[in-house]
Amino acid sequence: MAIPMFRRGRRNAVPALALALLVALAGCASxxxxxxxxxxxxxxxxxxxxxxxxxxxxxxxxxxxxxxxxxxxxxxxxxxxxxxxxxxxxxxxxxxxxxxxxxxxxxxxxxxxxxxxxxxxxxxxxxxxxxxxxxxxxxxxxxxxxxxxxxxxxxxxxxxxxxxxxxxxxxxxxxxxxxxxxxxxxxxLPAAADTVITEAEQAVTAVAGEHPEYAGRTITIATDYTQSGIDYYTVTGGTAERIVTAMGFAPNPLAEQFVADASVADEQIGQLDGDVLVVFYNDAAGRETRESAPLFQALPPVVEGRYVGVTIDEPGSELTWVLRRGASATSLPWAADELTKRIDGLDLS
Missing domain, CATH: 3.40.50.1980 (Nitrogenase molybdenum iron protein domain)
Known part of the structure; x- marks a missing residue:
């Protein structure tokens, strides 16, 4: 399944005149x-x-x-x-x-x-x-x-x-x-809504109890869009950070600098640091290029074996969508389990 990959802040509003034309055309549809x-x-x-x-x-x-x-x-x-x-x-x-x-x-x-x-x-x-x-x-x-x-x-x-x-x-x-x-x-159905919210939140926070090794550790998650570069996902206050901290991870101080602009410039590659680094890739070629770059290879989590790479066509790669803008009462329990499977086996001692 192809996963829709949206960069943060890239959705531009359609000009009113153009949208009015689209509305008129839509009115002619069957x-x-x-x-x-x-x-x-x-x-x-x-x-x-x-x-x-x-x-x-x-x-x-x-x-x-x-x-x-x-x-x-x-x-x-x-x-x-x-x-x-x-x-x-x-x-x-x-x-x-x-x-x-x-x-x-x-x-x-x-x-x-x-x-x-x-x-x-x-x-x-x-x-x-x-x-x-x-x-x-x-x-x-x-x-x-x-x-x-x-x-x-x-x-x-x-x-x-x-x-x-x-x-x-x-x-x-x-x-x-x-x-x-x-x-x-x-x-x-307000009570039912509160119930499904609570159940989803409990499914995510249960990970923290099952994985005490996450406590006090930081995790950095990013997506490499190949031609347009890397976006930092776990920005301070964002959906992805809220998910990983609920799972037991500590906020990463480096994430604060990407709140206004999630783009990671080439000279900022060193900021992709943390006790765990997870990077999603649009394609295998882009992944190979990134992983062979000297600056990327020098990142501590890469050097020390605490790095996970995921290409878009792999099962479970839909995780990147949940972390970006797909979080919900139904997707989060799945996502917490999928992320845990991805990073299990890393040495966080």
Whole structure:
């Protein structure tokens, strides 16, 4: 499976005029699932019993505007990144619409996914299929961390109320817990949301108890995008750092210098230091080039055998996505286990 590799801060907002043109073009698209390239499965919506906590009408306040849920939604469309769909799966909620690339994640239940009514062929890199979404007649669109500007928000909200973040947050620093809570509240499942959050957090923190050797040690995780260089993933305050510290590792002081810009310049290669170094690579050729570079070979974790390299086509390489912007109640237990398997056997004494 090809893993979407996004560099931090590289997603630029589409200019309003260009997006308006995309909206107009989307309005000319076919409404049928087959014409839109969608794959319709039998089953349709599934929603657990309401908890009776959320009061409707419910105002959904986002950074781009407000919409209102008049009653509990029953037909839910999901667009954007994998945590949005994960948040529904964690609650046992089956949406009526989702995008193409959300099928093959190793933490995803194929049986649950097959129950989604419309699985569009449109990806996150395509213009939003507004007409395809509208054709599924949703009464809520979950688009957390995906709406690019007010034009997009207005077009989506003309179809159904939109769930987005109250404030715009960098993708690698968004709280998956808050996404889960927002979804739970909108669906009148806040207690269930708290439960799945707690269970996921406990699965991650259990690693610390099982691996006392991580205590006090630092771990540096980065991705080498080959042509565009290395990004430092475990930046201070970011998703990846929160995950590894929950697993028992200590914060790395070197991570502070990459908060504003995660790019690692050639002269900063020496800052890829830590008791453990994990680097993901876009391809085998890029990995070979990096690992043969004298500056990289001189890094203490490389010299001392505390380095792990992972290429994108290896099983488990989806870990890099979770550490960047794919953290969720369903992906994190898998990721904690996968990272542990990668670094088990390293001498951390």
């Amino acid at each position: 409404t049928g699932n087959e014409d839109a390239g969608g794959d319709t499965a039998a089953g349709g919506s599934a929603l657990p019993a309401a908890e009776g906590t959320t009061q409707y009408p419910l105002t959904l306040t986002t950074w781009a505007g407000e919409t209102t849920l008049q009653e509990r939604p029953e037909r839910i469309a999901v667009i954007g990144f994998s945590p949005n769909l994960d948040a529904l799966e964690a609650l046992g909620v089956t949406p009526v619409y989702t995008m193409a690339e959300e099928s093959e994640w190793p933490w995803r239940s194929p049986e649950w996914f097959s129950g989604i009514e419309t699985r569009d062929t449109a990806t996150r890199r395509d213009p939003i299929n507004f007409e395809g979404i509208a054709a599924t007649e949703p009464d809520l669109i979950i688009a957390t961390n995906f709406v690019q500007d007010e034009v997009t928000f207005e077009r989506l909200s003309s179809i159904a109320p939109v769930l987005e973040n109250p404030e715009q947050v960098p993708g690698d620093q968004i709280s998956w817990q808050e996404t889960q809570r927002m979804v739970g509240r909108a669906l009148d």
